[in-house]
Structure formats: C-alpha cells, structure tokens
Amino acid sequence: MRALFVVLKPLCFLALLGYCPSATIRPKEGWQVYSSAQDADGRCICTVVAPEQNLCSRDAKSRQLRQLLEKIQNMSQSIEVLNLRTQRDFQYVMKMESQMKGLRSKFRQIESNRRTLLTKNFQELKGKMNELQPLIPVLEQYKTDATLISQFKEEIKNLSLVLTAIQEEIGAYDYEELQQRVLGLEGRLRNCMNKLTCGKLMKITGPITVKTSGTRFGAWMTDPQASPKNNKVWYMDSYTNNKIVREYKSVSDFVSGVESRTYNLPFHWAGTNHVVYNGSLYYNKYQSNIIVRYSFESGRVMTQRALESAGFHNVYPYTWGGFSDIDLMADELGLWAVYATNQNAGNIVISQLDPLTIQVLNSWNTEYSKRNAGESFMICGTLYITNSHLTGAKVYYSYSTKTSTYEYMDIPIHNQYFHMSMLDYNARDRTLYGWNNGHQVLFNVTLFHIIKTDDES
Template sequence: MRVLLGVPTPIFLLIVYGLCPSMTIGPKEGWQVYSSAQDADGRCICTVVAPEQNLCSRDAKSRQLRQLLEKVQNMSQSIEVLNLRTQRDFQYVMKMENQMKGLRTKFRQIEEDRKTIMARNFKELKDRMDELQPLIPVLEQYKTDTKLISQFKEEIRNLSAVLTGIQDELGAYDYDELYHRVMSLESRLRSCMSKLTCGKLMKITGPVTIKTSGTRFGAWMTDPMTSPRNNRVWYMDTYTNSKVVREYKSMEDFVSGQESRTYYLPFKWAGTNHVVYNGSLYYNKEQSNIVVRYSFETGRVLAQRALEYAGFHNVYPYTWGGFSDIDLMADEMGLWAVYATNQNAGNVVISHLEPETLEPLSTWNTEYSKRNAGESFMICGTLYVTNSHLTGAKVYYSYDTKTSTYEYVDIPFHNPYFHISMLDYNARERALYAWNNGHQVIFNVTLYHVIKTEDDS
C-alpha cells in the first residue's frame, strides 16, 4: 500500500510503503531511500523516500520531516501491536471452540444419564404394578360392586400398557404424573382391603430383608394392636439364657440401630416364639411350660400360667430345636399358644388364650406331629404349618379352628438365608415376620377374602 503525504512549497514528498513483503521500492530519479523498517521475518513494514538533501534547504522543513518520520514509526508500531492482538484473539477463539465442543459432549452425556435414570424409575413403577396385579383375581371373588372391580382392572391394564411401552418413548410421558396415578390406585386398593374380614392364605411373596444382625436364632416383632403411627419394634436375640429386650421407636430406628429403651425381664425365655400383643410381651419361661405376660408400660409381670401337659425344653420342639416347644402367636382372632402333649401323642395342640389371664378359652388337638413341623403361624383362626425350616420349605398343613377341620396345602415361599428360626404373622400389616439365619425379613401374604356387605348379618 502506497500513501502520499503532501507538504507546502517548496515541494517535499514523503512516500510510505506499508506491509509490502512482495513489493520492491523503486524511488523516482533524484529521490533517495531515507528510512525503512522490517518485521522479524524480514518483511517490509514501511519505507520512506525523499528528495536528495541538496534539493531542499535545511530549515524548518527538516523538522517537519522528522516529525513525519516519527508519525510513520508510531504507525508501524501500532500495526505490529494490532497484529499481535489479532493473533492472541485468534488463539482465544480456538480455545473457546474446544470448550464448546467439550460442553456439547457433556450435554450428550447428561442426556444419556437422564434417559438411564428415567428408565430405572419407570422399571420400579412397573415392578410396583406387577406386585398389585395378583390382587385382581382375589378381588373378583369378593361380594362387592363389580363395576368398581372392572374399573380397577381397566386402570391397571392402562397403566401396565403405558409402563410396558415407556422404554420406547422415554420422555413422552411425565414420570411424576404416572407415579401419582400408581400411588392413587394403590391407595384405593388398600382402602378396599381395609374393609376385608378374615381370609384364607393363598400366597407368600418376598421376603424383604430389613436388617442383618444378631445370632442365627432370635425374634423380632411389632404390636398388631397399635396404630400404624406407633410402630415400635422389639428385638430378642438368641433362644436361651437371656432376659434382654431391646426397643426401637420405629422401623427406621431399628434399621439404623438407634435403640430407645432396654428391658430386663424377670425370667429368662426359652425358644424364639414370643409375641407382643396390646402392649404386653408373651413368652415361654425358661425350662418350664409357663407362659408369662410382661407389661412394657409398668415393667412388671401381669400374669403367668402353665399350659397343662405341654412339653418343654426340647421335648416337642420344631425341626430346628432351640427349645421351641411352645409357640405364642396372635392374629385377627386374638392370642394363641401352639405346643404338643403326651396325651396327644406329641401332635400339635392349639389353645386360644384369654390375653389378660392367659386362661385357655378353647383347645384343639390335631394329628400333625410337632417334631415334623418347621414353623407355624395363625391367620384368622387357622393354623398354618411348614414342613421344614430349611431351603425348600413350604406351608404344608392347615387346621381351621372354626370348623375343626384340616387340609394339606402346597404354598411355597422363598428361604433366602437357608434357616428360619422364627415365623410369625402380624394381622395389622398382613405380613409374616421372620428371623432367617441372622437376617430380619418380612414376607407379604395374599389372602382369599370375603368382604362383609350390608346384606350380611
């Protein structure tokens, strides 16, 4: 680029050549190269030509020339600074471009993680629906409004279809909306279940492992007579030579090990078949056939009574031993004792006890050997007996005290830790509490119910 700068007469011409790496400076005749500047690579930044000195006088015009030369040098420096700044800005842009590429990668990863989390959440909902599904064939047998049952079936069918296809359309449905629909349906089902009276055991599912603690043998329980908001847990480790009962205010405290109180019983217990019922602990006094009622509120024994002829101290235990001769339990009908006597040839005897005095109200003799029973529990006045305490155990025998009849059944259940030393039904929660080889677990039960209607007397 050539710039001509004019000055007043006498004529003095200054020619500036800037940024001209490929140009050769050719001054006119009578002119000479006065000054030039180059960059580090030898490129021409500017060149100044002026008339020979003898063509102009050495007067004030010389000072003007020097001033112009200084301006040219300043322009040259400014151009160099601009070049450096341009290179720096270019590097900054390149850095920002790399950062933008990294952000795009992170966004893609976040989107993939979101889909994975959504898929897991929807699978949990699908599993919840699968747990609710078995309730439908039971509800169909109830004496209730068939229109309500059809509505339940339609809602479950619709929700199941949505949840099944959700993997193909992640994001097309709102997870929170689906969750609230499932919770609403479950609440309505449980409201319906709350109207049910007693039923027959149809299925055992689970278990859910609540905690791992203690020795291989022990007992843990809640009180079926209290409200769900009062869900204290009692814990009695081992089957003999102990008086210590630990109390936890809630299931959450039990899991975390936050003990609220410790009780020291006046007598040691035998076995693991204790029960808490309406604020009192019922247990078998060690080396005796005596049943003890102990009040948690007062810390005193309120009653004790011997079960007539009942075997004790491993005379008629369950298959695993452990002084499990006398099994105390509770259901919707009240308090029960299950044991065996010589008079009944070592077979199971069932006694319905008065909770205050422990007096037997009624007694039934069965034909099932106590020593061949793995465990047993009462539901709605019917005794259910397992054939083993080990892997492969199932509910094999039931005795209905209302009709004094028995039947052989086949209800399998999962024994994940291979040795059950306590199995007891909780009527409030409609669940089985178990001590499974040092693991405290809960089984869910499915009952065939009959709903009381206004037409029933």
C-alpha cells in the same frame, strides 16, 4: 387394618375407577378380593373383582364427541395444507397473469409494427402467447378455489370452536358425575375394607431383608394392636440364656441400630416364639411350660400361668430344636399358643388364650406332629404349618379352628438364608416376620376374601 386401608385404597380405587356403578346390581352379589401386605416400597397389593357393570352411556357420547372433534381437527389440518399449496400456486399464476398482460401489450405493438420486425421474432412472441393462453381459465379457477377454501376454512374454524365448547361443557358435567361415582366407589371400598379382616392364605412372597444382626436364632416383632402411629420394634436375640429385650421407635431406627429403651426381664426365655400383643410381651419361661406376660409400660410381670400338659425344654420342639416347644402368636382373632402334649401323642394342640389372664379359652387337637413341623403361624383362626425350617420349605398343612378341619397345602416359602428359627404373622401389617439365619426378614402374604353384601352378612 387402618394402615392397610390407607395404603391399599389408591390401588383398589384405580382398579375400580374404569367402571361406574350399575343400577341393576343385585344386592346379593358379592365381591371377590385378593389382597396382600406391603411390598418392598411399602405399597400394598390388592385386586378387587367386582360384579360385572355396564359402561355409562354418557361416557360413550363423550367418546363419540371426542372422535368427531378429532376428525374435524384432522380435516382442518388437511385444509390448511391445501390452502398453503393453493396460495403458492395462486401466487405463481398471478405472476404469470402479469407476464401475460405484458405480452399482450407487446403483441399489440408488434401487430401495429409487424412490418418493421422480422418474421422470426414475430413467430417466437406468437408462440409464447399461445403457450400462456390456456392458463387464463386456470387462473380464474384458482381465484374461485381460493375463495371457497377461505370460506371452508372459516366454517371449519367456527365448527371446531362450537365442538370444543360442547366438549368442555360435557366434560365439566362428566367430571361432576365422575366425582359422584368416585365418592360412591370410595364408600363401597371403605365398607369392603371394613369387612376385609380375614381370608385364606393363597401365596407367600419375599423375603425382604430388613437387617442382618444377632446370632442364628432370635425373634423380632411389632405390636399388631398398636395404633398406626406406633411402629415400635422389639428385638430378642438367641433362644436361651438371655433376658434383654431391645426396643426401637421405628423400623428405620431398628435398621440404624438406634435403641430407644432396653428391658431386663425377670426370667430367661426359652425358644424364639414370643409375641408382643397390646403392649405386653408374652414368652415361655425357660425350663418350664409357664407363659409370662410382661408389661412394657409398667416394666414388670403382670401374669404368669402354666400351660397344662404342654411339653417343654425340647420335648416337642420344631424340627430345628432350640426349646421351641411352645409357640405364642397373635392374629385377627386374638392370642394363641401352639404346642404338643402327651395326651395328643405329640401332635400339635392349638389353644386360644385370654390376653389378660393367659387362661385357655378353647383348644383344638390336630393330627400333625409337632416335631415334624418347621414353623407355624396363625391367620384368621387358621394355623398354617411349614414342613421344614430349611431350604425348600413350604406351607404344607393348615387347620381351621372355625370348622375344626385340616387341609394339605402346597404354598412355597423362599428360605433365602437356609435356616428359619422364627416365623410369625402380624395382622396389622399383614406380613410374616422371620428370623432367617441371623437375618431379620419380612414376607408378604396374599389372602383370598369373599366380601358379602349387608344382606348376606
């Protein structure tokens, strides 16, 4: 759970960050959460649907201030463009003013000496003077406009500086406020995740192919009770005539084929439905209904006990056979055995086991034929059964041990390599481990949770 929270927290955190807690939230309102296991990149997928919340008023004011500042900046840019154009025209007019002064001087000379000049030259100079005469008031207006533009530009600059300072001040205040909101949301999310232990299966995605090895049938697993730093993988090839368990320190070592240790079990196993739970391997002893608990730490059998009335040696296997009569599995609630008995007409029986003694703590009789089941797995005390081990398989039936009720379902599972001989849920990883025709694969599961407040829990 801790490993899931570490990965899940950033995604859920981002989903909530756009809102701030509202003081009007009623304590009895709950959260709805869809969560799943890791994707191909090792990230978890989570969507949190929280109670509707109001936006912070301070955020609205900050947004208005930012919009105002943007308008001021746009105005400043427009003024800059106008100023450049004005300066350019102003330089042109100043040049024309200089020319007019020169013409005036020449005109005075012409007036004094006009008797010595031809009438034609005089008229040309007079015409040029008349053309330039209207530019005099324009020149004066440009001078006035240039002064006003310069003043306006200075005021815009000062106003922008003031608004920027205000924005920085409010921004700093908002950051502190946002940080408090983040801490609050993180606390609420942590409480949510502490309660997010069980849920109803909604979807199965994948598979992700981890490795291709071994025969068509086998099992591989990790320990759901191990610490987050312990990622050992155990590998058991074939469904019979084998006693060798291979251990790898990590999934990467497993992919690379770097073994850390090999265990030679005292008895052959039957089927592929073994489970590692809290440091021990639980498996069905060949040609018997005896469950063996083998400790990896001590390297010896700690307990073995017969599962009373359970069929074995292909009396009540899954559809693919392979001595898969007794399926051992673990979930959030503990250790389980799934099997069939004559007393229950060959239909599946679910028993919760004591991990130390392998004694049956409680049992539930279902109405689903064991021989018609492709595979099955437990999540949060509910058994999910696939209708086939071949292509087109789907989760077709579920039985809740909490309510002692069943439900027909339609959740597809992509049987990529056409033959599934092992499918087990790992509560720590929140994934399904599968052995798919000689391929070791992982499936993501999406669970639906109703997270209640402390007043409701």
